[in-house]
Amino acid sequence: MAGAPAAKKQIVVAVLDTGIDLTHPDLKNVIVRHEAECKVLEAYQACAAKPGAKCADPAVVDHDGNGYPLDCHGWNLAQPDDGQGSESLGALPQSDGVLGDAGVQDFAGHGTHVAGIIAAQLNGIGVEGVAPNALILPVRVISGEPNESIKAQDTSLPGTKEADLKAPFGLGDIVARGMLYAIRSNAQVINMSLGFPDPLDSDLLRRLIQIAHARGVLVVAAAGNDSTESVILPCRYDGVICVGAHSPDGSLAFFSNYGYGVDILAPGWNIISTYPMSMTPVSFTDQLGYESKDGTSMSAPFVSGMLARLLGAGLSPDEAYSRLILGARPTRDSKIEDPALFANSSLSGNADLGRAFQAVPQALVLPSRKNPSRIEWDRSSSAVNFAFQLADHWLPAQNVTISVEALNPAVRLAQTSWSVPAWNALDEKTFATSISILDPRLDSELDFRVTVSGGNASARSFLVRAEIVSPVGPQTGGGTYSKILPIVDTSGNNLTRAYDEVKTVMLNGLAGREYLGITETSSARVAELLVEAPGSHGSVMVIKGKLTLPKNGADINSLQKLLNPATGAANYALLEILPPAPKQHVQAIQITWLDGTMKPIRPAQSVDPTVTAMPEDFQWQLRNGELVATWYGVGLIPVAERKPFDPWNPKDNTTPGLRFYFLAHDGLHSLSLPATYPNMVSLLPQSPAQQKAGVVSVLLSKGTDYINDYVFAEIANGAWKNIRPMSLTAYHNIVGIIPSPVLSLDPAQSFMGSAFSGYVATDVGPKGSRRSTVIKPDGSTLDVTAASIRNFDAVTDVKGTFVGAKRVGQFSLTKYEIQYHDFTNGLAVMTSQRRFSFLPSIFSIKSVFSMVVEDSSLARATGETRTGGLYIPGDFVFTRAAQVIVPKFSESGKLQSVGRPAMFQLEAEKGCSALASAKNADSNGPSEFVFQCGDHFLSVPLAY
Secondary structure, eight states, X not given: OTTOOOOSSOEEEEEEESOBOTTOTTTTTSBOOOHHHHHHHHHHHHHHTSTTOOOOOOTTOOSSSSSOTTOSSOEEOSOOOTTSOOOSSSSXXXXXXXXXXXXXXXXXXXXXXXXXXXXXXXXXXXXXXSOXXXXXXXXXXXXXXXXXXXXXXXXXXXXXXXHHHOOOOSHHXXXXXXXXXXXXXXXXXXXXXOOBOGGGOOHHHHHHHHHHHHTTOEEEEEOOSSSSSSOOBTTTSTTEEEEEEEOTTSBBOTTOOOSTTOOEEEEOSSEEEEOOTTSXXXXXXXXXTEEEEOSHHHHHHHHHHHHHHHHHTTOXXXXXXXXXXXXXXXXBOOSSSOGGGGTTOXXXXXXXXXXXXXXXXXXXXXXXXXXXXXXXXXXXXXEEEEEEEEEEEESOEEEEEEEEEESSTTEEESOOEEEEEEEOTTOEEEEEEEEEEXXXXXXXXXXXXXXXXXXXXXXXXXXXXXXXXXXXXXXXXTOTTOEEEEEEOTTOOBOOOOOSEEEEEEETTEEEEEEEEEEEOSSEEEEEEEEEEEETXXXXXXXXXXXXXXXXXXXXXXXXXXXXXXXXXXXXXXXXXXXXXXXXXXXXXXXXXXXXXXXXXXXXXXXXXXXXXXXXXXXXXXXXXXXXXXXXXXXXXXXXXXXXXXXXXXTTTTOOEEEEEEEETTEEEEEOOOTTSOEEEEEEOOOHHHHHHTOEEEEEEEEETTEEEEEEEEEETTEEEEEEEEOOTTOSOOTTOOOEEEEESOTTOOEEEEEEEEEOOTTTSOTTOEEEEEEOTTSOEEEEEEOOSSTTOOEEEEEEEEXXXXXXXXXXXXXXXXXXXXXTTTEEEEEEOOOOTTSOHHHHHHTOEEEEEEXXXXXXXXXXXXXXXXXXXXXXXXXXXXXXXXXXXXXTSOEEEEEOBGGGOEEEOTTOEEOSSOBOOXXXXXXXXXXXXXXXEEEEEOBO
């Protein structure tokens, strides 16, 4: 590379990945070789190849003293892949509790590709790596391809034995063990082209990164490939050099994660590198042993290779990092995206090795923390405390001025400038001030522009971020805008409870104001029914009764309240998921019928899973004066309805078919589809009138392939009724599409129908868009189309449709974003979905819920005060605090943006737990968050 001097010494780069092809001609001479271990291993393998030979066990001795026996070329901590054969060295015993073996052969190709970018040898055959002076130390920590200054107080390394580590075995902990091996093997750079979400966070890995940093080992990681600001672990750990990807034209690659926490960008698009000789490439088919790949996984090794070159020239680790940042070229604006979206794509820009070598020695002040600063707010105070941390790199700084500007007009800083006369290299300094909250409707994320100027420091500016969280605890409550409901018995006496789990009681599929508190003991499960009721000083939560259940391996799924339309009586149905019976794989659902004091009123029932599987989501139908569970599925004819054995048709009773099933007090019953409309499309949400009458509504069709006619039908008292045609001409075929409820923005009307959505043909709408049809209670329809805002994106799912007297809106998920569409005015806005590609999309689909929010600012412009919202529960893969995402409007009612209001960023403290289901909106108010905190419940209406 131009401007880069020749290396003076070899640098060991550990590649924590899927292993390496030890025989690849471009790599075989640049792979670390521990001679003492290799000699013993090769002698053992030669002996083992002789039939009947008795070979001495070499694995009990560590021959080179690093704690890992037989690690000739590296170490393997990954589990074997099924179908790939043994990825270890055979049945070699392990040494005294050290996890792993020396089998580093790559069966996925990812690690070999990464290693080639760093150090492939120029030999006239294939490609050349960034750092010809580097030696690769392969550390196998994953078996498949990934989807893609803080000083440690104690720098002593832990032992290699599992008894010393005492760490769990999640992915983060396996990677930590790989890092321990790399540090013990004297690696100077560690590359991690991999990632994992917060639940796999590893205390051991955090500790080892601190130790590596203190020992001068540079740790590099990939930012992730989800086009989101939410950088993955381990890239987000303090002390890790986080690398995003840029395109060949120098702009941010469309797939790359970006923004706060990303240090630098490097090439990541269409990168040709080494590939296992035994594997067939998919993209690059000109020659075996090479493949073309995209991703930040490819960007990280470019930076690792550059750091190896800088270290190889005799530079210190801190100077190497400083030169890398100072030498970065500006990232160019995208030609296919709005440049404003990615104006701060990284801390420095695009990596440039030549410019790094040419950088002038100077002080370099940068953020020292990767995660946003935490600001705690009680949802009412007008001022909060804020602090951020910076560290100086390379030369000591003198007479430096630190200035900070709030980029959100809803806040004002009390202090905006600090003078630092002297700043030692590698020292971290904290800058603290207070923030005045000028508008309580502010977003939970605040960005600040920090500018470094004066003295001998590099003049530069960058963003630091703060996150506002409202703690909810037994003492803190939920702030001014919440209500406290003490737990009492039926006599009004105050009680304290420490439930292991609290579930919302469902009424006709909606979350109401009743709850089920579950306590686990060593021998039983105790379930208590709590009902919100008026008390002498406000609302209270009354324990109406309890039920003791045996610990038999069953899980409580839900408690449903049933209002019998015929009698008006209120009873409850407790649903439990039973463990599979011996030699069966299907879990059965058991229903226990209870009265209002949780006393059983008839024997529990379940469905034989060999007949059919009862799903968790079913509807209630009034049949012969009783409410019966009703669902649709594949199964056999119930035993009570089977005909006598017919020798001419012996399979008549044992052939599975598509049927409606009813579970009544006298057992399981079925109903076949009408002969004229034999295709089931979906159950539809019940309207209040249908719930009151105990009627189930269904969408049926007839036709073949993609040409279908549709009808709306009802099941009442176990029979088909009111079959009438329905026009769904926008869709050729919607069989298998699950309808979503339509939430009402009108307090006076709780039910607005249901919606179907499907992909739109390119001759009907924009590519990657989804068309939704709202089926209103009167049977009429409303069609809307949600298109992707970003050019390369596509709408994948519709999460909530909201209909009011004057407005129609919808939240949709794309591959990368959450979008809100205001169909009334033809506007759309978006925010990052913050989903990681190594998590199945079902995680985001199943963990995001639509709800109704009260927005007082809308009253003047529209006369309506309600709008849609998306709820993301806390303690999931995305966030510790519960979040609500809402559209934001101007004073004139024009859609402006979508954000995460700080007022709804609630985090349960110790002693409190958040309920997974928010209470649904009704005529009395919007949706509510509910927390259980010892002796009381806390309800937080989503109004602002």
